[in-house]
Amino acid sequence: MAKIKHKLRDLSILPTFILLSIVFILLAMLLAEVEKTILSNAQTEIAFQYSNIVEGFNSKKVWGNQAVFWLSQQDSRRMWLYEMCLWLLPPVTYLICFFMAGVTFYRSKIKTPLALLTVASERIADNDLDFSLQYDSHDEMGTLCVAFEKMRSALETNNREMWRQMDERKRLNAAFSHDLRTPLTVLEGHLGILQKYVPDGKLSSNDIIDTYTVMAGQMKRLKTYVASMNTLQRLEDIPINRECIPTADFIGQLRDTGKIVCNGKQLIFLNEATVPTLFLDPEIVMQVFENLLSNAVRYADEAVTIQCRTEQNTLFLSVGDDGKGFDDVALKSATNPFYTTGDGENQHLGIGLNICKILCVRHGGNILLSNGAKKGAIVCTSFDMKK
DSSP states (O other), rough: HHHEEEEESSSSHHHHHHHHHHHHHHHHHHHHHHHHHHOOOOOHHHTTTTTTSOEEEESSSEEEEEEEOOOOOOHHHHHHHHHHHHHHHHHHHHHHHHHHHHEEEEEEEHHHHHHHHHHHHHHHHHHOOOOOOOOOOSSHHHHHHHHHHHHHHHHHHHHHHHHHHHHHHHHHHHHHHHHHHHHHHHHHHHHHHHHHHHHHHOSOOHHHHHHHHHHHHHHHHHHHHHHHHHHOGGGGGOOOOOOEHHHHHHHHHHHHHHHHTTTEEEEEEEEOOOOOOEEOOOHHHHHHHHHHHHHHHHHHHEEEEEEEEOOOOOOEEEEEEESOOOOHHHHHTTSTTEEEEEEGGGGGEEEEHHHHHHHHHHTTTTTEEESSSOOOOEEEEEOOOOO
């Protein structure tokens, strides 16, 4: 029986409709014949009450044995009723059987998949794609449900990709706005120096040229950064362009940037680099350095410490402050995307450390968060310099 039900469930719609039609037509013919037999027997019983030999009868009389017998009023009504039933019941029976065939066809082939598709379409309309449409049948409705499920799955995949791209663009926008601050601060600091000392003639021509050179370098960095961000789709795809640069020049750039950004706070700069040249991407390293520096200045009480050292083709760059340091949660989660500290108006979006981690990894290095022996936070980064 189970196998028969399974085969009937998998039968196509048209054969199922034809099969059910045939079955219920046969059922209607059988019922009509049964009704005819029952009603005819009832009429015959009434007729035999009036004559042993019945040659014919109607709703008023019975004739047989060369005589006519008139029916009583009650038997006449019964005979008339049976006659009417003989005419009316067969079409009514056929109609009922056709109706039952339609209901059976609807319940067996249409109702369940239609309900599933209706609910699924409503959930999709409500932007709810976290479900699966399952209908265990191999007929046309089962094929339709499979196609609908493929569509839902494709929509879910596209939605996830769209949200991923939106999140990635959000990260890029946050990174862009975050990383523009330090170059702008450097430009603002050098511009302030020019505005303050040039009118009084307190800067020599060489100092002015050096200041302009630094500002031009920062402007070039901004243009390059803006151009790269316009074409970039993910932070993880940012290109790494290593080049050989003199160690002294690069360390000097780090020191000058530190002096400008610290802005009144004590700067402790420790240079332990022992190689004459560095093979790295200066833009990436400066981007990481400026992120770390801006965070250190933000949380430092009085001083910021910068340490540079080289070891086995790796540049180690660490930035520390004398603030309150990282709490246990921050030590584990501060490099996660959109990690936040504080609440309300003091809430700070920690996108910078996540950017630093991505860039360090892209450059073949890593990032490590720790606290100082007494107080303060220390962020140590590494950059691979292998050729």
